Amino acid sequence: MRIKKKVWIWLVVFLLLIVGYIIFFRKEKELIIWQENLNFEIKSEIKIKDIIKDSKNCTITNEEEYLNTDQLGEQKIKIRYKQKEKEHETELTIKIVDTESPVINYEKEIEINVGESIDLLKDVKVTDNSGEEIIVKVNGEYDINKEDKYNLQYEAEDSSGNKTVEEFTLIVTKKIIGTNYPKLIVPEGGKEVSKTEKGFTVYEVDGSTYIDSILIANKTYPLKNGYVPTDTYTSADGVTSQCATCINNVAYNAWLDMKRDATALGLNIWIQSGYRPQSLQERLYNDYVARDGKNAADTYSSRPGHSEHQTGLCFDLNSISDAFASTNEGRWVNENAYRYGFIIRFPNGKENETGYKYESWHLRYVGTDLSYKLYNEGNWISLEEYFGITSEYKN
Ligand SMILES: [Zn+2]
Helix, strand or coil: CHHHHHHHHHHHHHHHHHHHHHHHHHHHHCCEEECCCCEEECCCCCEHHHHEEEECCCEECCCCCECCCCCCEEEEEEEEEEECCEEEEEEEEEEEECCCCCEEECCCEEEEECCCCCCCCCCCEEECCCCCCCCEEEECCCCCCCCEEEEEEEEEECCCCCEEEEEEEEEEECCCCCCCCCCCCCCCCCEEEEECCCCCEEEEECCEEEECCEEECCCCCCCCCCCCCCCECCCCCCCCCCECCCCEHHHHHHHHHHHHHHHHCCCCCCEEECECCHHHHHHHHHHHHHHHCHHHHHHHCCCCCCCHHHHCCEEEECCCCHHHHHCHHHHHHHHHHHHHCEEEEECCCCHHHHCCCCEEEEEEECCHHHHHHHHHHHCCCCHHHHHCCCCCCCC
16 A cells, blocks of 8 residues: 555656646747738838737737838748747738729829810829839710819729729819910911021911911911801801801800900990901902001001901900000900900000001900910000011002
8 A cells, every 4th residue: 555655645746747748838939920911002011020910929920021012912021039949930911902992093183174085194193002003993974075073083992902982073164264275276287487586386277377386367468368257157158248256166166255345344345347258358458558658558457468357366346546545444354354365366565566557446365375475464465577578468
């Protein structure tokens, strides 16, 4: 019995040693505890130590190392650590993911004139944390020819399926004062003939002269013999007398805007004389020559083929009289016509350049690009001065 007791004691001691040994070793094995979530955002700055929640009985030696987070997908990470002066290495699989949506930079409201073409993506920029190139789509329907407010969306999606949708409004309106009454398009088939002294290119298109898309009709540059404008509000074909509506469509619509705004201010403006065919100009000019002589007639009336009225791009307002300039209407026109793309074609004091005395009533459409420049804060520049051309008859 004594021996049996001793054996039992030794057995218990032995078991305790084994248990102690196991506990000691288990403790030693629980070295490194990872973060629960091993998904990391692409292009983010992550160090080895950021993916370790805890470490026991060892020292991580590469914990300051950055992970490569440039590519999406799984990757194996090597963790190096020291335990009891011994170097060890273990491997871990992490995943690089993209959970952030693209960011769209855009204008909440875009306003255009009816009929004005627009690239809705022109000023839109999209960025994504992935650094990838992302194409932006426009959702929704709109009609640039119909006045309305259109609620549309920009949509951008990255390759991980993160989508951003932003709402914006396209306002198609009939009137934006002072913005974008367009230049007219030069008909095709023009050939370059010369440069002006200001460096502009002079084109000849079917017998007429254009500079920078502006059809020129003055004393130096006649129109093609028998020129009749096309694209007019009312057709100029076969018209034999002055026609207030046989005006280029773009110019006429700008005029309607201008007239409406003037009316709203209690001003009364109307077209006294618009398009004039060459035959009518011929009769008028000959009458003036018969009455006042050629030299005098040339200061206020154009010779046939040289009249801007034949272009369908100009008109005379109200009373063809110097008194117009000092009426409320005349003053408003002088200060505001440029906002609609019109210029005072024969400004005060520019007779030597234009070849004509001041005509406060004669407006010419050129589009707002040029009209703003020629308005020159109220000190009108003549078309001739701006382009660097003359206006003189050859004989
Ligand atoms: Zn005129």
